[in-house]
Amino acid sequence: MSVAACSSTAKAMRAHDIHPARIIEKLEETPGIYTYRLRFEEQEIADCFAFAGGQFNMLYIFGVGEVPISIVSDPEDSHILDHTIRVVGRVTEVIGRMGVGDVMGVRGPFGRGWPLEEAKGKDVLVVTGGLGCAPVVGAIEYMFRRREQYGHIRIMHGVKTPRDLLYRERFDLWRKEPDTEVLLASDQPEKTWRYHTGVITELFEIVEMDPANTVCMMCGPEIMMKLAARRLTERGLPENALYLSMERNMQCGIGLCGHCQIGPYFSCRDGPVMRYDLIASFLAKDV
Amino acid sequence: MWDAIESAASLPWGRRDCQQPGDYRLEAGNDKLCFDVVNGPQSLKPLTFVARERLSSISRQEGDDGVCKINFYPAKPEPEKIAVLGARACDVAALAMQEKVLAQGEYADPFFAARKEALLVIVVNCTRSADTCFCASMKTGPKPSSGFDIAMTELEDMFLIEAGSEKGGAILDALALPAAENDEVEAAESAIAAAAASQSRSVDQQGLPQALYDAHNHPNWEVVASRCLSCTNCTMVCPTCFCHAVEEVPSLDRGESERFRAWDSCFSPEHGYIHGKNMRPTTRERYRMWMTHKLGAWIDQFGASGCVGCGRCTSWCPAGIDFVEEYGKVRESS
Numbered sequence: 149m150s151v152a153a154c155s156s157t158a159k160a161m162r163a164h165d166i167h168p169a170r171i172i173e174k175l176e177e178t179p180g181i182y183t184y185r186l187r188f189e190e191q192e193i194a195d196c197f198a199f200a201g202g203q204f205n206m207l208y209i210f211g212v213g214e215v216p217i218s219i220v221s222d223p224e225d226s227h228i229l230d231h232t233i234r235v236v237g238r239v240t241e242v243i244g245r246m247g248v249g250d251v252m253g254v255r256g257p258f259g260r261g262w263p264l265e266e267a268k269g270k271d272v273l274v275v276t277g278g279l280g281c282a283p284v285v286g287a288i289e290y291m292f293r294r295r296e297q298y299g300h301i302r303i304m305h306g307v308k309t310p311r312d313l314l315y316r317e318r319f320d321l322w323r324k325e326p327d328t329e330v331l332l333a334s335d336q337p338e339k340t341w342r343y344h345t346g347v348i349t350e351l352f353e354i355v356e357m358d359p360a361n362t363v364c365m366m367c368g369p370e371i372m373m374k375l376a377a378r379r380l381t382e383r384g385l386p387e388n389a390l391y392l393s394m395e396r397n398m399q400c401g402i403g404l405c406g407h408c409q410i411g412p413y414f415s416c417r418d419g420p421v422m423r424y425d426l427i428a429s430f431l432a433k434d435v
Numbered sequence: 436m437w438d439a440i441e442s443a444a445s446l447p448w449g450r451r452d453c454q455q456p457g458d459y460r461l462e463a464g465n466d467k468l469c470f471d472v473v474n475g476p477q478s479l480k481p482l483t484f485v486a487r488e489r490l491s492s493i494s495r496q497e498g499d500d501g502v503c504k505i506n507f508y509p510a511k512p513e514p515e516k517i518a519v520l521g522a523r524a525c526d527v528a529a530l531a532m533q534e535k536v537l538a539q540g541e542y543a544d545p546f547f548a549a550r551k552e553a554l555l556v557i558v559v560n561c562t563r564s565a566d567t568c569f570c571a572s573m574k575t576g577p578k579p580s581s582g583f584d585i586a587m588t589e590l591e592d593m594f595l596i597e598a599g600s601e602k603g604g605a606i607l608d609a610l611a612l613p614a615a616e617n618d619e620v621e622a623a624e625s626a627i628a629a630a631a632a633s634q635s636r637s638v639d640q641q642g643l644p645q646a647l648y649d650a651h652n653h654p655n656w657e658v659v660a661s662r663c664l665s666c667t668n669c670t671m672v673c674p675t676c677f678c679h680a681v682e683e684v685p686s687l688d689r690g691e692s693e694r695f696r697a698w699d700s701c702f703s704p705e706h707g708y709i710h711g712k713n714m715r716p717t718t719r720e721r722y723r724m725w726m727t728h729k730l731g732a733w734i735d736q737f738g739a740s741g742c743v744g745c746g747r748c749t750s751w752c753p754a755g756i757d758f759v760e761e762y763g764k765v766r767e768s769s
Contacts, residue, residue: 163542166491166507189504210495210505211685211692236710251505253493397709399680402542406678406699407706409728411648412735429648 154196163402166208166253167193169229174248178314181282182244183220183232186254197226201290202261202283202421206401207231207243208253215239216398216416219257220286222293229254232282258401262287262421263391267363271299273385275376277306277348277368279314283393283420284367292325301325302355306333306348306372310341331355348372349379359384365421367393374431377424387425394419394427437477437519446521447472454565454746457755467591470521470559473568476751478674479526482517483550484533490546490681490694512549520557522583524576525568525745527558529674531582535737536677546696555602558583562590562626564634567746569759572637575743577630588623595623636759639766640740644731646766651723655764660719662754667700669748669758670725675733675741678706701725730762 173185188194199205201223206214215237221230235244246252264287272291276284291298303322307313313332323330331351332343344351364385366373373392381387396408396415403417411430413419440446451464451471464471491509498504522530530551537547561568561577570576579586584603588595595615598604615623670676680699685692699706701724707715715721733741748758 164490164545165509166493168505168507210493211683211689213683214681249502251503253505253507395709396714397707403540404537404542404544404677405680406701409732412644412732
């Protein structure tokens with residue numbers, strides 16, 4: 149690897165330039181949700197590319213455009229990049245039809261990810277809701293790969309109906325990890341639902357927490373995060389120990405295009421994972 | 436409008452602008468003045484942050500083995516040199532702000548930087564303000580303190596000229612002009628001061644940005660939204676607005692594609708859209724975003740207001756919405 153290619157200038161250039169990467173594996177997580185494993189075509193880019201857990205790339209599809217997608221693979225091996233996408237729009241529909249051997253473009257890495265360093269030595273509470281939460285899956289697996297570095301890990305996931313529960317197998321695997329709890333809740337369960345019936349915030353009432361020694365990572369619909377954050381801070385969790393993954397229209401990745409603003413922040417550059425105390429007053433006030 | 440001129444005869448001698456909310460007219464003025472039009476719809480923005488810029492082209496080839504390859508060719512900024520004659524204090528303040536936003540962060544935009552470098556800015560200090568001007572309250576004019584190569588003050592039959600940069604200094608040295616008399620300097624200064632004093636609009640920046648964050652639920656957003664057409668004019672003429680989107684333009688045979696950066700606006704419905712939901716679904720949220728960002732959040736982001744007081748958003752609003760007046764209403768307690 150050449151030193152020049154890894155300089156900060158090269159990093160700044162990568163923010164503007166797109167580099168081709170090939171799909172070397174495709175995994176269907178559930179219908180409509182796929183994880184793609186990518187490898188850069190150019191060796192020197194592959195060698196220099198480094199990312200932190202929870203950062204994202206802009207994935208470029210020839211003739212179609214770009215879409216921001218979290219990197220869910222482990223930052224220690226930056227030669228392979230896993231991205232989980234959900235087929236929801238113009239660009240992701242094309243990605244969903246792509247397969248092994250197809251090539252896309254990568255621009256990145258961008259943003260700030262989960263507080264995986266800050267959380268070391270502490271208990272971790274992961275609160276997620278809605279239709280899958282790929283950005284936090286990468287963080288959870290990162291912690292389990294370094295299980296001894298984290299305290300008690302508690303994963304709470306809320307869905308409207310059990311049909312919305314994605315990653316069911318992963319929840320079952322995580323449940324088997326040491327010193328780990330997985331708690332699921334459904335508002336409108338079917339008869340076979342064996343977990344909590346109700347909204348996710350009710351789960352906070354049934355667990356013992358050590359709020360002063362806990363870092364919370366949250367991902368889901370903004371209204372859910374807002375209510376959950378309020379409830380958790382009432383229970384004594386410090387506002388600066390609570391991190392939210394903020395979803396906004398991110399296009400440039402570098403705080404220049406203006407679309408993804410939350411108050412004074414650009415969520416692509418200052419987020420997408422943002423500390424609650426910094427953004428509490430800018431969360432959607434109309435919901 | 437900025438356009439190439441062949442001689443001084445092409446300048447708008449004896450014309451002046453008359454600006455009101457939603458109204459812009461040129462009328463007969465003083466035949467001895469050629470820079471009496473304060474400003475038009477264009478700031479310096481279209482010269483440095485162009486409305487549509489080609490970023491890159493991409494080619495796709497299928498090899499003999501059936502494997503597809505894509506190659507990226509980033510566009511190289513190669514701007515032509517431009518000398519601008521008649522920029523205003525508000526324009527150079529805006530140019531400096533755009534430079535801060537686009538070229539002085541971690542990821543400098545190479546296109547802006549190259550175009551700015553290729554620009555020679557000759558400012559005319561304002562000796563007259565339009566009714567829509569409020570640069571004095573934004574502390575950007577009517578005379579700039581920096582950010583120009585040459586500054587001129589137009590008096591009848593005379594210009595007072597000073598250099599603002601090395602480039603400008605070299606030009607003035609080559610012209611070997613006579614030194615200005617004290618009374619001429621005083622006449623120029625008092626004309627500039629009179630222009631500032633004539634401005635009736637002002638923005639009280641006390642308490643910003645928090646005051647606008649706190650005004651999130653102010654009833655006036657709904658009132659102004661009932662008049663606003665969401666046409667994006669204000670953001671297009673604004674000399675500091677930097678929002679942009681990237682357009683993908685594939686060739687018909689799908690062998691090539693090009694990426695263009697084009698100005699975007701927080702008034703467009705797509706601006707806040709993200710798969711299935713819109714963070715700013717109605718004009719109320721969009722107008723609030725525009726003003727709260729411009730006068731408020733900008734201070735947190737870039738250390739100064741995003742507004743330079745040029746008044747273009749007000750003149751070029753087809754509904755005649757007066758930005759300063761609406762700000763005043765939002766600052767009144769609800």
